[in-house]
Amino acid sequence: MIVVNNKEKLEWYEGMTVQDVLDKMGYVYPRITVSVNDRLVQKEDYTTYEVPDNASVNVFHLAHGG
Amino acid sequence: MATKTKAGPTKYEISINGKAATVVEGTYLLKAVMDAGFNVPTLCHHKDLTPNGTCRLCLCEVEVNGKKRLVTACNYPVRGEITVNTSTEEVKKHRKNLAEMYLGRWPNVEAIQNIAKLCGATDKEKYKSELTDENPKACILCGHCVRACSSFMIQDILGFAGRGIKRHLTMPFGDVDPHCVGCTSCGYVCPTGAIQITDDMNNPVDPELIRRHGMKVNAEMATLDKLQNRMREVGTANIVEVMDAYDLLPVHNFKFGKHPDTPKIDSKVMTRDYFTQGAADACWLGCSMACAKAVDGFELKTGPYKGQKVVVDGPEYETAAGGSNMGGFDLDFIVEYNFYCDTYGIDTISFATTMAFVMEAFEAGIITEEHTGGKKLNFGAMDEALECLHEMARGEGFGVEVGQGVRRLKEKWVKELGADPDFLNDIGMEVKGLEFSEYVSKESLAQQAGYAMAIKGPQHDEAWLIFIDMVNNQIPSMEDKAEALYYFPLFRIWFGLLGLCKIVWNDVAPADNSKYPPQEAAKIPEHVENYWKFFEGMTGIPVNEEKMLLQAERVFNLQRLMSYYFGRGTREDDLPPLRAIGPATVEEYLSREERYDKQMKEEIGIDPEGKTVEEKLAITRDHRFKQYNIVLDASYKRRGWDENGVPTIERLKQIGIDIPEVLALLEKPEQ
Numbered sequence A: 001m002i003v004v005n006n007k008e009k010l011e012w013y014e015g016m017t018v019q020d021v022l023d024k025m026g027y028v029y030p031r032i033t034v035s036v037n038d039r040l041v042q043k044e045d046y047t048t049y050e051v052p053d054n055a056s057v058n059v060f061h062l063a064h065g066g
Numbered sequence B: 001m002a003t004k005t006k007a008g009p010t011k012y013e014i015s016i017n018g019k020a021a022t023v024v025e026g027t028y029l030l031k032a033v034m035d036a037g038f039n040v041p042t043l044c045h046h047k048d049l050t051p052n053g054t055c056r057l058c059l060c061e062v063e064v065n066g067k068k069r070l071v072t073a074c075n076y077p078v079r080g081e082i083t084v085n086t087s088t089e090e091v092k093k094h095r096k097n098l099a100e101m102y103l104g105r106w107p108n109v110e111a112i113q114n115i116a117k118l119c120g121a122t123d124k125e126k127y128k129s130e131l132t133d134e135n136p137k138a139c140i141l142c143g144h145c146v147r148a149c150s151s152f153m154i155q156d157i158l159g160f161a162g163r164g165i166k167r168h169l170t171m172p173f174g175d176v177d178p179h180c181v182g183c184t185s186c187g188y189v190c191p192t193g194a195i196q197i198t199d200d201m202n203n204p205v206d207p208e209l210i211r212r213h214g215m216k217v218n219a220e221m222a223t224l225d226k227l228q229n230r231m232r233e234v235g236t237a238n239i240v241e242v243m244d245a246y247d248l249l250p251v252h253n254f255k256f257g258k259h260p261d262t263p264k265i266d267s268k269v270m271t272r273d274y275f276t277q278g279a280a281d282a283c284w285l286g287c288s289m290a291c292a293k294a295v296d297g298f299e300l301k302t303g304p305y306k307g308q309k310v311v312v313d314g315p316e317y318e319t320a321a322g323g324s325n326m327g328g329f330d331l332d333f334i335v336e337y338n339f340y341c342d343t344y345g346i347d348t349i350s351f352a353t354t355m356a357f358v359m360e361a362f363e364a365g366i367i368t369e370e371h372t373g374g375k376k377l378n379f380g381a382m383d384e385a386l387e388c389l390h391e392m393a394r395g396e397g398f399g400v401e402v403g404q405g406v407r408r409l410k411e412k413w414v415k416e417l418g419a420d421p422d423f424l425n426d427i428g429m430e431v432k433g434l435e436f437s438e439y440v441s442k443e444s445l446a447q448q449a450g451y452a453m454a455i456k457g458p459q460h461d462e463a464w465l466i467f468i469d470m471v472n473n474q475i476p477s478m479e480d481k482a483e484a485l486y487y488f489p490l491f492r493i494w495f496g497l498l499g500l501c502k503i504v505w506n507d508v509a510p511a512d513n514s515k516y517p518p519q520e521a522a523k524i525p526e527h528v529e530n531y532w533k534f535f536e537g538m539t540g541i542p543v544n545e546e547k548m549l550l551q552a553e554r555v556f557n558l559q560r561l562m563s564y565y566f567g568r569g570t571r572e573d574d575l576p577p578l579r580a581i582g583p584a585t586v587e588e589y590l591s592r593e594e595r596y597d598k599q600m601k602e603e604i605g606i607d608p609e610g611k612t613v614e615e616k617l618a619i620t621r622d623h624r625f626k627q628y629n630i631v632l633d634a635s636y637k638r639r640g641w642d643e644n645g646v647p648t649i650e651r652l653k654q655i656g657i658d659i660p661e662v663l664a665l666l667e668k669p670e671q
């Protein structure tokens, strides 16, 4: 089990990447910052960075809107 | 080894002077070299401008598949596993020779002297000729200015003319171009001082300070916007698909947050089939963001200008989302109502939100064709909606009623048609008599309060907190929310008073904004600082967060007191309709049943099992109003207002506006 933004719980599985988490959460916004257990993950690593079980993933969306 | 994954970028392991580095495909070699800690001399390169590879000083040796060749690092994209050497004997020889030529031509220009030193060139005489220019501020033909004009300002005022030794910088036809907006970007990037800025309009105290920060803004527009919100390319329209993805796009009078037909009105369609203008001519000439868009040659299908081809300014996000709110998933309709609202002087948001309310009332049977002049006003009735708009402008028929807005329609239908006031109040999307702007606020308590507490009514010029609250979960406690509802309205009021723009503040962010902790990052500290520096540069008065908040708080409290005086500034004026804070109907509850049931179990602590939808709806309603009132109390407290939402005398004293004229507003509220 992993926790996203200290709120949403997601089932963890072997090989789960940051991109998988974003897809599951439906996070498509371009201006996000992702950290896994407080470590920043670069955009180009989303598809390869594996999220460990029990991780706390933070996906920070920068504000938007008129 | 190249690593490639399904959707991720390809990366290469390359070697730079024997040091291993991992580089994302397409990265320019110069950046890779610098990142690896090596230095290479450059002249025509500028970090914020597209490279053009003209000075050739950045030459490096690259080995691909055993073959060695020289490339200019600044515009060489890495596309394979390469071995790089930044200072072979051959490279050094070329660089020295080039530097000597530059030195011979412009011996007194400091930038050239520095390069010469780096390349070991000392002989000023070797290439001395009739071309030699002794001016220490001579133009060295680096092209920074030309590229800044085109990429920062989307203008092409400057260019080179002539070839070889006759090459020189010029404006079209060698004359001063009246299209130059005077942005000073060219002067800013010029490394020699060949372009001098002589005119500082409006007499700023410190024009250099303003320019320094203004150029940061320009550079971000040119380099980062295309990777972020694409404001230049699509403007605010990019928000349509984002809001749909997050269940925040208003559909059918804010019942739902997404719709399968959204792709028909998203920014892809707008850019492909509609937008024709994206030049920097929108709000004001010279804006480097230039997010306003226009549609040319649009043939109108209705109204007094039917059949004519017109230019339409927009559509902006809110106008497109007004379309989805009315069930009008058709850009022809959206552009047409946009044009006629503009032409008639009607606000697109108020029109769309009122029309959506009318449509829901029609579907609920509160009004019928008998009241609408025979128009079937179901959701998606686009022709009929346009007809209402034309009637509104002509002052005829049912359109006149629609033109009264949601609040008056509610009162009228209760009084004249005996409609259920509770139902109308639940679904009528207005606060303080103003219609809601086009975002679904149901799942974000902070956004609900930001909307409903806003002095002029429910829209986001004070606070837009959906992401930071609902998605990021950054302000979980009521105090956190109250703090956000304190800071953001004050900041936004402050820069609004200065005439600065919201879009430039947070629709683009510095690349390293994530170095701040999330609460701070949400403020975009560097952009706030830009705004402080603009203020200081103009007035000579330094400003920081404390001073800014104080300036804004004085105005904010004065505005609130004036609302109070005119009878729109107490707690009851800050209460939203149910639809704004949660599901208002069975249909709505059922559409997100899983979410609401889960919340009931986890947040309210009641098991939804075995309850009817009506019961669940009532429980959710109670809970959400309770929560809303808690956030309201916390915000009033943070702002120094009493429980009724009225600024206290104590607070007015603290911020130094306890003068008789202001206090008088407190004493005599008009009924």
Ligand code: SF4
Pocket (backbone or CB within 6 Å): B145, B148, B149, B153, B155, B157, B158, B179, B180, B181, B182, B183, B184, B185, B186, B187
């Ligand atoms: S001042 Fe601005 S618009 Fe005018 S030439 Fe320079 S960069 Fe171009």
Ligand code: SF4
Pocket (backbone or CB within 6 Å): B138, B139, B140, B141, B142, B143, B144, B145, B146, B169, B186, B189, B190, B191, B192, B193, B194, B195
């Ligand atoms: S005017 Fe300045 S920026 Fe423009 S080409 Fe000459 S030296 Fe470069």
Ligand code: FES
Pocket (backbone or CB within 6 Å): B041, B042, B043, B044, B045, B052, B053, B054, B055, B056, B057, B058, B059, B072, B073, B074, B075
């Ligand atoms: S820096 Fe001028 S060619 Fe690369």
